Amino acid sequence: MDRDTLLSGLSDAGLSTYQADAYVTLLEQGVSPAVDIARHCSIPAPRIYDVLKELEQMGYVETLDRETLHARACDPADLIDDLEVTSERLTAVAEEIEDRWERAPLGEHEMNVTKRAETTIDHAEDLIREADSTVDLALTDTQLLEFEDVLTTAFENDVVVRVSVFPTAGEDPDLTDHPVGDFVTELRRRSIRSPFLALVDRTHACLVPTTRMPDPYGIVANDDIISFIFQWYFQTCLWAVWEPIGKRQRYPLVYVCLEEFIRDVYPLWWDGAIISVTVEGIDTDSGDERTVSGVLREVIYSGQTMDDRQPTLAELSGQASMVLSTSAGHCSVGGWGALIEDIEARRITLRGIEWVR
Missing domain, CATH: 1.10.10.10 (Winged helix-like DNA-binding domain superfamily/Winged helix DNA-binding domain)
Structure with a gap:
């Protein structure tokens, strides 16, 4: 020096x-x-x-x-001790300043890159505690147990929580009776590790790359467009291709993804089943919350064929909508970001399936 x-x-x-x-x-x-x-x-x-x-x-x-x-x-021993204490205190202050800056609430349409993965996961926990409607979560089974408290809070707040979990143990454990599964709407197990991902109320996204990265970091976004991109990654790679664990699905079935709902009911509707649903969402004209109940009358999606084949997610990635017959007339329902339909669906509850004899 x-x-x-x-x-x-x-x-x-x-x-x-x-x-x-x-x-x-x-x-x-x-x-x-x-x-x-x-x-x-x-x-x-x-x-x-x-x-x-x-x-x-x-x-x-x-x-x-x-x-x-x-x-x-004089012998510098005491001075050295003082300098080391001061250095430790200043280092702790610097880390606390950085942590408080990273944990500060995001404004509208903002994105932060955090230097520590733990900071992003802490953000995700805070967002899930305050969730109003939906949470999509991808994490390890160890992290799932650590999220017990926040998932319990979400459950008590009537939030639909979908969890895609990756086993961390050397052997693939049986997650059928996973204790935290009691606080989620549906639990699915995947065999391929993925980043930690939390999507909350279609607005907030928290992403942490896998630990194989040399310098783990995190992304916290408050933006519906970025969240929409991450949601399709979750839906196509972390959710739709994996089977549910045990019988965790609750009834009546609640969907937070219109495309998933269409895939499940389309063959039944084509065969003549009367499918009753309740849709909670946003009126695309006024921006107000709106709830409608009715019977599925029509399904519309890009590349639609006139048969009972279940549409693929690729076919539903363009236009995907449905028409309900309600007591007030016909009502069109679209998915995330709907513009031309009457309602942007946030939650679809399958009330019943009847067959005409």
């Missing part, structure tokens, strides 16, 4: 410029007369005596009365 850096460090530790200069000079010169100390540093000769007495009172130097005033540096 060069001399200027050492002087700056002592100044940061509370020494004045003159005090730091005199102390470093004593460390370099050893026992020296006061006039020689002043000669080897930038302190005016008349001022050196006061500076040495100040350092002696601080316990940094010891003065010796000979023919002229001499001084020498």
